[in-house]
Amino acid sequence: MSTRLAPQPADGGTVEHKPFWRVKRLGEMSPEEWESLCDGCGRCCLLKLQDEDTDRIAYVDVSCRLLDRTSCRCSDYPNRRDHVPDCVRLTPALVEEIGWLPPTCAYRLIDEGKDLPWWHPLVSGDAETVHEAGVSIRDKVFCSETEIDEEGLLDRMVSWPARWPRGARKPRVRG
Template sequence: MADAPDEPFWKTTPLGQMNRKQWESLCDGCGRCCLEKLRDADSNELFFTNVACKQLDLRNCRCKDYKHRQEIVPDCVQLTPRNIRRLDWLPETCAYRLVGEGKDLHWWHPLVSGDPKTVHQAGISVKGRAISERAAGDLEDHIVDWIK
Protein backbone atom coordinates (compact mmCIF):
# COMPACT_ATOMS: atom_id res chain seq x y z
CA MET A 1 0.00 0.00 0.00
CA ALA A 2 1.39 3.38 -1.02
CA ASP A 3 2.09 6.04 1.58
CA ALA A 4 -0.48 8.83 1.86
CA PRO A 5 0.69 12.04 0.23
CA ASP A 6 2.18 14.61 2.56
CA GLU A 7 -0.30 17.06 3.98
CA PRO A 8 0.30 20.73 3.09
CA PHE A 9 2.11 22.74 5.75
CA TRP A 10 -0.95 24.79 6.72
CA LYS A 11 -2.68 21.59 7.85
CA THR A 12 0.25 20.28 9.87
CA THR A 13 2.13 23.32 11.17
CA PRO A 14 0.59 25.58 13.81
CA LEU A 15 0.71 29.28 12.95
CA GLY A 16 3.26 29.94 15.69
CA GLN A 17 5.63 27.32 14.30
CA MET A 18 5.59 28.40 10.65
CA ASN A 19 8.75 29.78 9.15
CA ARG A 20 8.69 33.20 7.53
CA LYS A 21 8.20 31.83 4.01
CA GLN A 22 5.25 29.68 5.09
CA TRP A 23 3.72 32.53 7.07
CA GLU A 24 3.96 35.04 4.23
CA SER A 25 2.62 32.53 1.69
CA LEU A 26 -0.64 32.31 3.64
CA CYS A 27 -1.54 35.78 2.41
CA ASP A 28 -3.78 35.23 -0.61
CA GLY A 29 -3.39 38.78 -1.92
CA CYS A 30 -7.06 39.69 -1.57
CA GLY A 31 -6.35 43.12 -0.02
CA ARG A 32 -9.43 42.97 2.22
CA CYS A 33 -7.43 43.53 5.40
CA CYS A 34 -6.09 46.74 3.86
CA LEU A 35 -9.53 48.31 3.59
CA GLU A 36 -10.56 50.96 6.09
CA LYS A 37 -12.99 49.83 8.73
CA LEU A 38 -15.35 51.76 10.99
CA ARG A 39 -16.53 50.72 14.42
CA ASP A 40 -19.63 52.14 16.08
CA ALA A 41 -18.57 53.58 19.43
CA ASP A 42 -21.86 52.63 21.11
CA SER A 43 -22.62 49.19 19.71
CA ASN A 44 -19.06 48.12 18.80
CA GLU A 45 -20.48 47.02 15.43
CA LEU A 46 -17.86 46.77 12.69
CA PHE A 47 -18.39 48.22 9.21
CA PHE A 48 -16.19 47.55 6.21
CA THR A 49 -15.60 50.13 3.53
CA ASN A 50 -14.28 49.90 -0.01
CA VAL A 51 -11.60 52.48 0.83
CA ALA A 52 -8.09 51.07 0.60
CA CYS A 53 -5.03 52.14 2.51
CA LYS A 54 -2.91 54.52 0.47
CA GLN A 55 -0.21 51.84 0.36
CA LEU A 56 -2.39 49.21 -1.32
CA ASP A 57 -1.69 48.85 -5.02
CA LEU A 58 -5.22 48.52 -6.38
CA ARG A 59 -4.04 46.69 -9.52
CA ASN A 60 -2.42 43.75 -7.77
CA CYS A 61 -3.85 44.03 -4.23
CA ARG A 62 -0.42 44.09 -2.61
CA CYS A 63 1.26 46.65 -0.39
CA LYS A 64 3.40 49.12 -2.32
CA ASP A 65 6.15 48.95 0.32
CA TYR A 66 5.45 45.93 2.49
CA LYS A 67 8.82 46.02 4.23
CA HIS A 68 8.32 49.61 5.45
CA ARG A 69 4.52 49.63 5.75
CA GLN A 70 4.42 50.32 9.47
CA GLU A 71 6.78 53.26 9.13
CA ILE A 72 4.61 54.74 6.37
CA VAL A 73 1.26 53.85 7.97
CA PRO A 74 1.83 53.69 11.75
CA ASP A 75 -1.57 52.12 12.48
CA CYS A 76 -1.00 49.27 10.01
CA VAL A 77 -1.52 46.08 12.02
CA GLN A 78 1.10 43.39 11.61
CA LEU A 79 -0.51 39.98 11.75
CA THR A 80 1.09 37.57 14.18
CA PRO A 81 0.18 34.14 15.50
CA ARG A 82 -0.62 35.83 18.82
CA ASN A 83 -3.07 38.44 17.49
CA ILE A 84 -4.91 36.50 14.75
CA ARG A 85 -7.72 35.31 17.02
CA ARG A 86 -8.24 38.76 18.57
CA LEU A 87 -8.65 40.59 15.26
CA ASP A 88 -12.38 40.48 14.63
CA TRP A 89 -11.99 42.44 11.40
CA LEU A 90 -10.14 39.72 9.50
CA PRO A 91 -12.50 38.53 6.76
CA GLU A 92 -13.95 35.03 7.06
CA THR A 93 -12.00 34.13 3.92
CA CYS A 94 -8.61 35.14 5.39
CA ALA A 95 -6.16 32.23 5.35
CA TYR A 96 -4.60 33.31 8.65
CA ARG A 97 -8.02 33.24 10.28
CA LEU A 98 -8.99 29.95 8.63
CA VAL A 99 -5.78 28.16 9.62
CA GLY A 100 -5.99 29.63 13.12
CA GLU A 101 -9.49 28.15 13.41
CA GLY A 102 -8.30 24.74 12.16
CA LYS A 103 -10.03 25.11 8.79
CA ASP A 104 -8.69 24.45 5.31
CA LEU A 105 -7.93 27.01 2.63
CA HIS A 106 -10.42 27.72 -0.14
CA TRP A 107 -9.93 26.41 -3.68
CA TRP A 108 -9.00 29.86 -4.98
CA HIS A 109 -6.14 30.39 -2.53
CA PRO A 110 -2.85 30.47 -4.47
CA LEU A 111 -1.38 27.72 -2.27
CA VAL A 112 -4.24 25.44 -3.33
CA SER A 113 -4.80 26.58 -6.92
CA GLY A 114 -1.15 27.19 -7.75
CA ASP A 115 -2.14 30.48 -9.38
CA PRO A 116 -2.07 33.91 -7.69
CA LYS A 117 -4.80 35.12 -10.05
CA THR A 118 -7.53 32.79 -8.78
CA VAL A 119 -8.22 35.02 -5.77
CA HIS A 120 -9.17 37.76 -8.26
CA GLN A 121 -10.99 35.42 -10.64
CA ALA A 122 -13.12 34.12 -7.76
CA GLY A 123 -14.15 37.67 -6.87
CA ILE A 124 -12.60 37.49 -3.41
CA SER A 125 -10.07 40.29 -3.83
CA VAL A 126 -10.71 44.02 -3.74
CA LYS A 127 -9.43 44.37 -7.30
CA GLY A 128 -11.86 46.56 -9.22
CA ARG A 129 -13.94 47.15 -6.07
CA ALA A 130 -11.82 49.45 -3.93
CA ILE A 131 -10.78 53.07 -4.14
CA SER A 132 -7.77 54.82 -2.69
CA GLU A 133 -8.17 56.67 0.59
CA ARG A 134 -6.73 59.70 -1.17
CA ALA A 135 -9.88 59.94 -3.30
CA ALA A 136 -12.50 58.72 -0.84
CA GLY A 137 -13.76 61.58 1.26
CA ASP A 138 -15.98 60.52 4.18
CA LEU A 139 -15.59 56.84 5.03
CA GLU A 140 -19.24 56.62 6.04
CA ASP A 141 -20.14 57.12 2.37
CA HIS A 142 -18.21 53.98 1.41
CA ILE A 143 -19.59 51.27 3.67
CA VAL A 144 -20.01 47.97 1.79
CA ASP A 145 -21.63 44.66 2.56
CA TRP A 146 -19.61 42.34 0.33
CA ILE A 147 -17.02 41.65 3.00
CA LYS A 148 -17.84 39.26 5.82
Protein backbone atom coordinates in the same frame (compact mmCIF):
# COMPACT_ATOMS: atom_id res chain seq x y z
CA MET B 1 27.73 14.34 -1.52
CA SER B 2 25.02 12.22 0.04
CA THR B 3 21.63 11.65 -1.47
CA ARG B 4 18.71 11.56 0.88
CA LEU B 5 15.95 9.20 -0.12
CA ALA B 6 12.34 9.97 0.56
CA PRO B 7 10.86 7.77 3.28
CA GLN B 8 9.12 4.68 1.95
CA PRO B 9 5.94 3.37 3.57
CA ALA B 10 6.02 -0.14 5.00
CA ASP B 11 3.15 -1.27 2.77
CA GLY B 12 4.98 -0.32 -0.44
CA GLY B 13 2.52 2.52 -1.23
CA THR B 14 3.38 6.18 -1.47
CA VAL B 15 3.98 8.61 1.35
CA GLU B 16 1.35 11.32 1.53
CA HIS B 17 2.95 14.71 2.14
CA LYS B 18 0.50 17.11 3.68
CA PRO B 19 0.91 20.83 3.09
CA PHE B 20 2.30 22.80 6.01
CA TRP B 21 -0.99 24.61 6.70
CA ARG B 22 -2.67 21.26 7.38
CA VAL B 23 -0.11 20.09 9.91
CA LYS B 24 1.14 23.27 11.60
CA ARG B 25 -0.57 25.77 13.82
CA LEU B 26 -0.05 29.43 12.99
CA GLY B 27 2.54 29.86 15.73
CA GLU B 28 4.61 26.94 14.40
CA MET B 29 5.05 28.32 10.90
CA SER B 30 8.28 29.71 9.55
CA PRO B 31 8.25 33.36 8.45
CA GLU B 32 8.13 32.20 4.81
CA GLU B 33 5.17 29.89 5.47
CA TRP B 34 3.39 32.63 7.42
CA GLU B 35 3.78 35.18 4.63
CA SER B 36 2.69 32.67 1.97
CA LEU B 37 -0.70 32.35 3.68
CA CYS B 38 -1.64 35.81 2.45
CA ASP B 39 -3.73 35.20 -0.66
CA GLY B 40 -3.37 38.76 -1.97
CA CYS B 41 -7.08 39.58 -1.77
CA GLY B 42 -6.51 43.04 -0.24
CA ARG B 43 -9.64 42.87 1.93
CA CYS B 44 -7.69 43.56 5.11
CA CYS B 45 -6.31 46.71 3.46
CA LEU B 46 -9.76 48.27 3.21
CA LEU B 47 -10.45 50.93 5.80
CA LYS B 48 -12.73 49.97 8.65
CA LEU B 49 -14.94 52.14 10.81
CA GLN B 50 -15.63 51.23 14.43
CA ASP B 51 -18.78 52.34 16.20
CA GLU B 52 -17.73 53.97 19.48
CA ASP B 53 -20.82 52.73 21.33
CA THR B 54 -21.02 49.13 20.13
CA ASP B 55 -17.45 48.46 18.93
CA ARG B 56 -19.04 47.06 15.76
CA ILE B 57 -16.74 47.15 12.72
CA ALA B 58 -17.92 48.29 9.29
CA TYR B 59 -15.88 48.01 6.10
CA VAL B 60 -15.73 50.78 3.54
CA ASP B 61 -14.76 50.41 -0.11
CA VAL B 62 -11.82 52.75 0.42
CA SER B 63 -8.32 51.33 0.50
CA CYS B 64 -5.15 52.08 2.37
CA ARG B 65 -2.96 54.58 0.56
CA LEU B 66 -0.31 51.89 -0.03
CA LEU B 67 -2.58 49.31 -1.62
CA ASP B 68 -2.02 48.66 -5.30
CA ARG B 69 -5.61 48.16 -6.42
CA THR B 70 -4.61 46.08 -9.45
CA SER B 71 -2.29 43.58 -7.78
CA CYS B 72 -4.20 43.86 -4.47
CA ARG B 73 -0.87 43.92 -2.66
CA CYS B 74 0.88 46.54 -0.57
CA SER B 75 3.08 48.77 -2.70
CA ASP B 76 5.70 49.03 0.09
CA TYR B 77 5.11 46.03 2.32
CA PRO B 78 8.55 45.96 4.05
CA ASN B 79 8.25 49.64 5.02
CA ARG B 80 4.46 49.96 5.35
CA ARG B 81 4.52 50.95 9.01
CA ASP B 82 6.83 53.88 8.22
CA HIS B 83 4.04 55.30 6.01
CA VAL B 84 1.00 53.91 7.83
CA PRO B 85 1.91 53.64 11.53
CA ASP B 86 -1.40 51.99 12.47
CA CYS B 87 -1.02 49.24 9.86
CA VAL B 88 -1.68 45.99 11.70
CA ARG B 89 1.14 43.46 11.82
CA LEU B 90 -0.63 40.13 12.10
CA THR B 91 0.65 37.61 14.62
CA PRO B 92 -0.89 34.28 15.68
CA ALA B 93 -2.12 35.89 18.92
CA LEU B 94 -3.60 38.86 17.08
CA VAL B 95 -5.45 36.60 14.61
CA GLU B 96 -7.30 35.13 17.59
CA GLU B 97 -8.10 38.57 19.03
CA ILE B 98 -9.29 40.73 16.18
CA GLY B 99 -12.74 40.23 14.81
CA TRP B 100 -12.45 42.05 11.51
CA LEU B 101 -10.43 39.59 9.44
CA PRO B 102 -12.55 38.62 6.44
CA PRO B 103 -14.12 35.15 6.58
CA THR B 104 -12.06 34.19 3.53
CA CYS B 105 -8.73 35.08 5.19
CA ALA B 106 -6.30 32.15 5.34
CA TYR B 107 -5.00 33.23 8.74
CA ARG B 108 -8.52 33.18 10.13
CA LEU B 109 -9.40 29.88 8.41
CA ILE B 110 -6.30 28.10 9.73
CA ASP B 111 -6.87 29.52 13.22
CA GLU B 112 -10.42 28.11 13.10
CA GLY B 113 -9.13 24.67 12.07
CA LYS B 114 -10.37 24.96 8.47
CA ASP B 115 -8.58 24.18 5.21
CA LEU B 116 -7.63 26.65 2.52
CA PRO B 117 -10.16 27.04 -0.30
CA TRP B 118 -9.60 25.99 -3.91
CA TRP B 119 -8.79 29.53 -5.08
CA HIS B 120 -6.01 30.18 -2.55
CA PRO B 121 -2.71 30.44 -4.47
CA LEU B 122 -1.09 27.78 -2.26
CA VAL B 123 -3.82 25.35 -3.34
CA SER B 124 -4.36 26.43 -6.95
CA GLY B 125 -0.73 27.24 -7.74
CA ASP B 126 -1.96 30.41 -9.44
CA ALA B 127 -2.03 33.90 -7.91
CA GLU B 128 -4.90 34.89 -10.23
CA THR B 129 -7.48 32.47 -8.82
CA VAL B 130 -8.16 34.76 -5.85
CA HIS B 131 -9.27 37.37 -8.39
CA GLU B 132 -11.13 34.90 -10.63
CA ALA B 133 -13.15 33.68 -7.65
CA GLY B 134 -14.21 37.25 -6.84
CA VAL B 135 -12.50 37.24 -3.45
CA SER B 136 -10.08 40.09 -4.06
CA ILE B 137 -10.82 43.79 -3.96
CA ARG B 138 -9.83 44.19 -7.62
CA ASP B 139 -12.33 46.48 -9.36
CA LYS B 140 -14.34 46.89 -6.13
CA VAL B 141 -12.58 49.82 -4.45
CA PHE B 142 -14.05 53.29 -4.79
CA CYS B 143 -10.82 55.15 -4.03
CA SER B 144 -7.76 55.38 -1.82
CA GLU B 145 -7.91 57.02 1.58
CA THR B 146 -5.94 59.96 0.16
CA GLU B 147 -8.81 60.73 -2.23
CA ILE B 148 -11.64 61.10 0.29
CA ASP B 149 -12.27 63.06 3.46
CA GLU B 150 -13.22 61.44 6.76
CA GLU B 151 -16.89 62.43 6.50
CA GLY B 152 -17.11 60.84 3.05
CA LEU B 153 -16.18 57.46 4.53
CA LEU B 154 -19.62 57.14 6.12
CA ASP B 155 -21.16 57.04 2.64
CA ARG B 156 -18.82 54.25 1.52
CA MET B 157 -19.82 51.46 3.93
CA VAL B 158 -20.12 48.04 2.26
CA SER B 159 -20.89 44.55 3.51
CA TRP B 160 -19.22 42.38 0.84
CA PRO B 161 -15.79 42.17 2.55
CA ALA B 162 -17.43 40.34 5.47
CA ARG B 163 -18.98 37.68 3.21
CA TRP B 164 -17.87 34.79 1.01
CA PRO B 165 -18.40 35.62 -2.67
CA ARG B 166 -20.57 33.10 -4.56
CA GLY B 167 -17.76 32.28 -6.97
CA ALA B 168 -15.43 31.37 -4.12
CA ARG B 169 -17.54 28.60 -2.64
CA LYS B 170 -17.04 25.78 -5.15
CA PRO B 171 -14.18 25.09 -7.51
CA ARG B 172 -14.67 26.22 -11.07
CA VAL B 173 -14.35 23.60 -13.75
CA ARG B 174 -11.66 24.71 -16.14
CA GLY B 175 -12.08 23.72 -19.74
